[in-house]
Amino acid sequence: MHLAYPAVLAALLFAIGVYGVLARRNAILVLMSVELMLNAVNLNLVAFDVWLRDTLHAGQALTLFTIAIAAAEIGIGLAIVLMVHRNRGTSDIDRLRDTAEPPQPWDTATEDGATTDDTPTGEKAEATA
Amino acid sequence: MILAAARHVAQQAAQQPVLNQEAHGFLSPTGVEIAFLLVGLVTLGAALVTVTTRQLVHAALWLVVALGGLAVEYLILTAEFIAWVQVLIYVGSVVVLLLFGLMLTKAPIGHSPDADSRNRPVAAAVALAAAGALVWVVVDAFRTTWIDLDGAVQGSTEVSGEILFRHWVLPFEALSVLLLAALVGAIVLSRRKKEEQR
Structure with a gap:
């Protein structure tokens, strides 16, 4: 063959x-x-x-x-x-899409680390449980 | 010197396929090849329906057809033991596991319009490019090679057992440990935690 x-x-x-x-x-x-x-x-x-x-x-x-x-x-x-x-x-x-980078410009993302956490906290707590 | 030797080898290699071709006849498929081709077409069609149908349970059932067709191809290639292992493990357990998974994730039974994501054209382009490149390379490389299917069966249960337990014992045992670890991991992952612990 x-x-x-x-x-x-x-x-x-x-x-x-x-x-x-x-x-x-x-x-x-x-x-x-x-x-x-x-x-x-x-x-x-x-x-x-x-x-x-x-x-x-x-x-x-x-x-x-x-x-x-x-x-x-x-x-x-x-x-x-x-x-x-x-x-x-x-x-x-x-x-x-929890680990996805949030769509925002470079300068604000590097200055303000807290803005990356804009997903609802309840969803994250449920995910880690 | 080395170049001359390489050229000599290349010439020999170029002469060999010609003889081979004459022995086999070009583009005159044998019965085995026709059977392989027909079963391969069925397998390809079933695989295509598996990745394109919008009914999730139908996808699992067409996967049975594709995997069963592959088992028949193994039989045609005289690898009997692997064919039956394919039927036992893939058709018997993997597809049943997938069906269980579909039911436990409450997949819609009927028509589900969102089975495909938005990047279908990109996926089709990538798949077509991969298929084109692979088929081109493979056909170009193995245009003049034939499998000799006559003679002793290559993969009977006797042969497979002998090579597996004579030459491949250590990987076999390591694989059994891996399978055990995977099953324990699956049990731990899917175990339902108690309410007070959450």
């Missing part, structure tokens, strides 16, 4: 995952797109392992490790998303 088939399929899957990560708003849909990207890498690993006929089968072993790490990642990621949803009532990435 031509090696370009699995390589091109993996490249396209990776690009689709990139689009999903950048364009989606819900955190769980972003996690799904991350899974697509990881799977593209796995396909590459398997295809090149079969092509090279590696005696150690490093590609397949790494694929198994990647699958296990992806499972761990999805568990931790979902726990974090659930905690954010419990504290904030939303899992939209666009609305989680």
Whole structure:
């Protein structure tokens, strides 16, 4: 089989995952797109392992490790998303802007450090609880 | 001297693919390639629907199709064990976890118009640029290489178990510790605190 088939399929899957990560708003849909990207890498690993006929089968072993790490990642990621949803009532990435720099000119931001804290204090206290 | 040797190697490398090409025939796909192509098209389509649909639960279900298609691709590449691990872990547990997550975050079941953020055109441009560059490089690099799928199966359960527990034991054990730590961390993160402690 031509090696370009699995390589091109993996490249396209990776690009689709990139689009999903950048364009989606819900955190769980972003996690799904991350899974697509990881799977593209796995396909590459398997295809090149079969092509090279590696005696150690490093590609397949790494694929198994990647699958296990992806499972761990999805568990931790979902726990974090659930905690954010419990504290904030939303899992939209666009609305989680607490650590964003406030849009203000340079001179006032450097002079007056207290103005950076213009988010409602109740929301912050809830977030740290 | 070194240049001459390099040129000699380059000439050999240039002659090798020609023979290879003649042996395989250019642009005359075999049955395996056609099967791979069809399953790959299904996988790509399902992945596209996953990242573009506006119904969140449908996205998770289309992800099942995409991951299952990838499992079939692994089977075609004779990596049987990884194919079944893919079915077990991805289709069996990861997608179920994602569905649980969707339900626990009270995701809307039906049509949700705000599933995509405002920077969709930028995301599409970046993805198209990445796809174009990657496909160009990959096709240019591997135009004259073929995978030899005949002969012994590359990734049967016997082979995988042998290499995993003979050559990769230490990483395997480290990975099990990592998985344990991740699961304990997930439990600690998602545990509900008592009211008086908050």
